[in-house]
Amino acid sequence: MSAHFVELLDLLRRRSLRMASAVEDMLDEACTAALRADHALARRVIARDVEIDAEEVAIEAEVIRLITLFQPMASDMRLLTTVLKVNNDLERVADCAVNIAQRARHIDSPGMAGSAEDVKEIAQGAMRMLRGALKAYAAEDCEAARTLLEEDAVIDAFYGELIRKLAAAASRSPELMTTHLDVFSIAKNLERIADHATNIAEDVIFLHTGEIVRHHLPAAEADPPSQKR
Amino acid sequence: MGPGRLFWKLFLGNVLLMALVVVTCVWFISREVEHGQDRELTRTLQVQAAALRAMFDDRFDRQHADQLDQLLKRIGHEQKERIRITLILADGSVLADSEADPESMGSHAGRKEVSEAMHAGWGKDVRLSQTLDGMAKYVAVAVGAADSPGHKPKGVVRVAMPIRTIRDQVGSMQRLIWGSGLLALVAVTILALGLAQLWSRPIRRITLAARGLSRGDLSASVRVGGSDELATLAQSLNEMRMRLAGQLATIDRQRRTLESLLAQLHEGVIVAGPDGRILLINPAAARMLGLPSEPAETIARLHGHAVEECIPRHELQQMLLPRPGRSASRQGSGEADTLREVRLPSEHNGPDRALLARASDIILPSFRQEEEREEGSRPPRPGRLLVLTDVTELTRVIQVKADFAANASHELRTPLSAIRAAVETLQGTDLAQAPQQGRSLIEMIDRHSRRLELLVTDLLELSRLESAPAPFKPAEIRTGDLFSELYQRHAEALTAKTLHWNVNVPAHLDRMIANPHLVRIALNNLVDNAIKFTDPGGRIDITCDEAPATADRPRAVLITVADTGCGIPLDEQDRVFERFYQVERARSGSTARGTGLGLSIVRHAVAAMKGTVELHSEPGKGTTVRIAIPQPPAGTS
Numbered sequence: 001m002s003a004h005f006v007e008l009l010d011l012l013r014r015r016s017l018r019m020a021s022a023v024e025d026m027l028d029e030a031c032t033a034a035l036r037a038d039h040a041l042a043r044r045v046i047a048r049d050v051e052i053d054a055e056e057v058a059i060e061a062e063v064i065r066l067i068t069l070f071q072p073m074a075s076d077m078r079l080l081t082t083v084l085k086v087n088n089d090l091e092r093v094a095d096c097a098v099n100i101a102q103r104a105r106h107i108d109s110p111g112m113a114g115s116a117e118d119v120k121e122i123a124q125g126a127m128r129m130l131r132g133a134l135k136a137y138a139a140e141d142c143e144a145a146r147t148l149l150e151e152d153a154v155i156d157a158f159y160g161e162l163i164r165k166l167a168a169a170a171s172r173s174p175e176l177m178t179t180h181l182d183v184f185s186i187a188k189n190l191e192r193i194a195d196h197a198t199n200i201a202e203d204v205i206f207l208h209t210g211e212i213v214r215h216h217l218p219a220a221e222a223d224p225p226s227q228k229r
Numbered sequence: 230m231g232p233g234r235l236f237w238k239l240f241l242g243n244v245l246l247m248a249l250v251v252v253t254c255v256w257f258i259s260r261e262v263e264h265g266q267d268r269e270l271t272r273t274l275q276v277q278a279a280a281l282r283a284m285f286d287d288r289f290d291r292q293h294a295d296q297l298d299q300l301l302k303r304i305g306h307e308q309k310e311r312i313r314i315t316l317i318l319a320d321g322s323v324l325a326d327s328e329a330d331p332e333s334m335g336s337h338a339g340r341k342e343v344s345e346a347m348h349a350g351w352g353k354d355v356r357l358s359q360t361l362d363g364m365a366k367y368v369a370v371a372v373g374a375a376d377s378p379g380h381k382p383k384g385v386v387r388v389a390m391p392i393r394t395i396r397d398q399v400g401s402m403q404r405l406i407w408g409s410g411l412l413a414l415v416a417v418t419i420l421a422l423g424l425a426q427l428w429s430r431p432i433r434r435i436t437l438a439a440r441g442l443s444r445g446d447l448s449a450s451v452r453v454g455g456s457d458e459l460a461t462l463a464q465s466l467n468e469m470r471m472r473l474a475g476q477l478a479t480i481d482r483q484r485r486t487l488e489s490l491l492a493q494l495h496e497g498v499i500v501a502g503p504d505g506r507i508l509l510i511n512p513a514a515a516r517m518l519g520l521p522s523e524p525a526e527t528i529a530r531l532h533g534h535a536v537e538e539c540i541p542r543h544e545l546q547q548m549l550l551p552r553p554g555r556s557a558s559r560q561g562s563g564e565a566d567t568l569r570e571v572r573l574p575s576e577h578n579g580p581d582r583a584l585l586a587r588a589s590d591i592i593l594p595s596f597r598q599e600e601e602r603e604e605g606s607r608p609p610r611p612g613r614l615l616v617l618t619d620v621t622e623l624t625r626v627i628q629v630k631a632d633f634a635a636n637a638s639h640e641l642r643t644p645l646s647a648i649r650a651a652v653e654t655l656q657g658t659d660l661a662q663a664p665q666q667g668r669s670l671i672e673m674i675d676r677h678s679r680r681l682e683l684l685v686t687d688l689l690e691l692s693r694l695e696s697a698p699a700p701f702k703p704a705e706i707r708t709g710d711l712f713s714e715l716y717q718r719h720a721e722a723l724t725a726k727t728l729h730w731n732v733n734v735p736a737h738l739d740r741m742i743a744n745p746h747l748v749r750i751a752l753n754n755l756v757d758n759a760i761k762f763t764d765p766g767g768r769i770d771i772t773c774d775e776a777p778a779t780a781d782r783p784r785a786v787l788i789t790v791a792d793t794g795c796g797i798p799l800d801e802q803d804r805v806f807e808r809f810y811q812v813e814r815a816r817s818g819s820t821a822r823g824t825g826l827g828l829s830i831v832r833h834a835v836a837a838m839k840g841t842v843e844l845h846s847e848p849g850k851g852t853t854v855r856i857a858i859p860q861p862p863a864g865t866s
Contacts, residue, residue: 014505014536014537017535017538018537018546021542021546024541025544131541138537138538138539139538139539
């Protein structure tokens with residue numbers, strides 16, 4: 001491939017990584033806003049979503065432009081599809097962060113009706129996963145991505161526990177129902193973010209090996225385009 | 230490495246040149262020899278002919294023909310060389326001959342040498358001779374007309390010699406000459422070999438050294454003897470090498486200085502090029518950003534990576550990436566500089582890290598030459614410099630100070646408002662009517678003002694300990710005096726609560742080195758607390774002990790203050806050293822109340838002596854506090 005294409009590909013990858021770190025920051029701020037009941041911060045997070053959306057569209061357009069212009073093959077094509085898929089996941093993570101921030105605007109006291117510690121825990125877990133997935137994406141580290149896949153189960157289990165606790169708390173103090181519902185929504189969004197982080201990790205593995213690890217399909221059925229490079 | 234091309238050039242050139250000279254010389258010499266021989270022969274034959282002429286001049290006629298012929302034949306036979314002598318009359322008929330019969334010989338008038346001799350006195354010719362079988366040289370001399378011109382000669386004396394003999398002589402001569410020429414050529418070749426070697430070797434050495442230089446090998450010096458141009462060249466090369474090595478060493482030293490400076494720096498430094506790739510990152514920066522920083526090579530591996538790949542936080546990336554459309558002219562104007570506080574979540578669920586990041590443009594020397602040429606007069610695109618300062622501790626300290634100010638004002642306000650309330654009540658009370666109430670109010674004022682005084686004293690003490698401009702100087706203290714003074718000071722309170730006071734000091738610890746003021750502050754506060762939280766009838770034991778020096782700490786004097794008081798709950802034992810922290814009354818089971826600063830003061834005082842404080846407490850059983858005061862090594866005091 002031409003040097004020009006290689007350069008454009010690198011620029012695109014870096015642009016995607018920039019967006020990734022912006023989304024990571026957004027999520028961090030959204031969680032902080034929710035935990036501290038910081039309404040101003042929550043508003044800032046919601047305002048940032050416009051940038052992310054614009055960037056997502058721009059990156060997608062650039063991927064399509066590169067595919068059309070250069071018709072890349074093998075690992076270059078894999079990189080482009082990975083950028084496209086990660087791009088999509090990142091935008092969804094940003095949407096989840098916005099949802100969390102919107103809920104944060106309703107919460108008045110930092111206590112979250114007694115669920116603050118649990119929310120903090122699941123938020124940290126989700127952020128750790130997203131950070132790990134993006135780190136693996138930046139470093140193209142297949143091994144790091146694989147270890148992340150197992151972590152999602154932990155978050156899911158914790159989320160189930162949290163829902164159970166919330167249900168119990170809601171029946172104890174029905175007067176705080178709106179707060180309980182906000183907490184529920186925040187936890188749900190965090191759990192979804194962890195899922196997106198898992199997707200990104202799977203994309204990183206695909207980028208590296210051409211192996212599709214989604215849905216635990218055996219390698220033969222997944223029809224890998226090319227085995228380990 | 231074999232002999233170079235220069236060697237062959239010098240060698241073959243020399244050989245060819247010298248071979249040319251030798252061959253030319255040999256050719257000339259051999260030609261000259263041949264000619265000389267020829268001339269010599271001619272002259273010999275001439276002389277012989279002349280001698281014969283003189284011999285036969287008087288009988289050169291037909292009468293003496295037989296006599297002459299016999300004489301000639303005898304002469305001819307006597308000669309070792311084959312020589313032929315012929316006497317010819319003017320008419321061409323042969324008078325006598327040394328070889329053949331004159332009768333059988335035809336007229337010789339037409340022979341070249343004979344006709345020449347008849348006309349010019351002598352003649353010569355070279356031709357094939359039947360008589361001498363082979364080429365022969367003929368020389369003829371006229372007889373009888375030598376001294377009288379115009380007079381016709383009587384005849385001719387002709388001497389002939391076969392030329393083969395001469396040719397043989399010349400041939401062997403020439404072989405000798407050519408042979409010696411060949412020898413000379415061999416000698417010349419050997420000489421040329423040596424010369425070529427001699428001339429090409431220093432050049433080869435210089436070439437090798439120069440090639441080494443161009444490859445960056447500065448170790449080998451060139452050694453060329455003599456004082457010619459080559460030696461000068463070699464010397465210049467050596468000087469150049471030395472200077473280069475010196476400059477490289479300087480550059481290397483500067484680079485290492487810079488590297489160790491960056492490595493030692495507590496501030497994190499990151500430099501990104503105009504293309505958004507990391508040019509430099511120091512270990513502090515890697516540590517702050519949670520990047521792998523051990524071992525040192527992993528940091529170097531980050532160089533050349535895109536900022537987006539390794540720097541966490543979008544804000545930091547934005548600060549490091551050059552913004553499009555911004556020119557270098559605004560560099561340093563403050564507009565391009567940005568200062569931001571960035572919060573980084575810690576890796577291990579610890580407290581968040583607070584970083585102060587300052588970014589600015591930095592003009593970097595361009596690394597590629599073609600880039601420099603392309604850019605021409607345009608100012609180069611700036612890179613970005615990011616300096617990170619870890620302000621986590623600072624933020625925490627600021628928080629602690631703010632908390633302290635809030636706590637202190639709260640603590641001070643409580644007695645003050647009590648006093649104000651009492652004073653206001655007093656103002657509205659007729660003391661003559663209710664003296665009892667007045668007295669209790671005054672007592673209340675007294676109690677709270679005492680507490681206020683205590684608080685202010687403690688706060689002053691604390692702030693003095695914290696911001697001591699000069700270190701507290703240690704001095705020798707007599708332990709006996711110290712403890713008796715301590716008892717005197719608290720004797721009243723001890724007696725009031727009927728507490729047992731027991732001091733146990735080993736005899737060898739009769740003196741110690743410490744700052745008396747600090748020790749007094751620490752012990753006073755500890756004993757104060759012990760008295761305050763011990764029920765009447767309890768004990769206070771003060772024990773003095775000694776911890777021997779170990780590898781990592783010097784000898785220390787241990788002073789233990791143990792009481793049988795209410796103790797401190799386990800989960801609060803860490804916090805009692807915090808300012809204003811007091812165990813809740815309900816939990817301590819004690820009614821006593823201090824300022825909440827006592828143990829904080831103890832900790833600061835002991836810390837000022839570089840000592841340590843340990844606290845062991847069991848609720849209901851009592852509290853033991855042990856302070857260790859390090860002692861200077863014996864002999865230095």
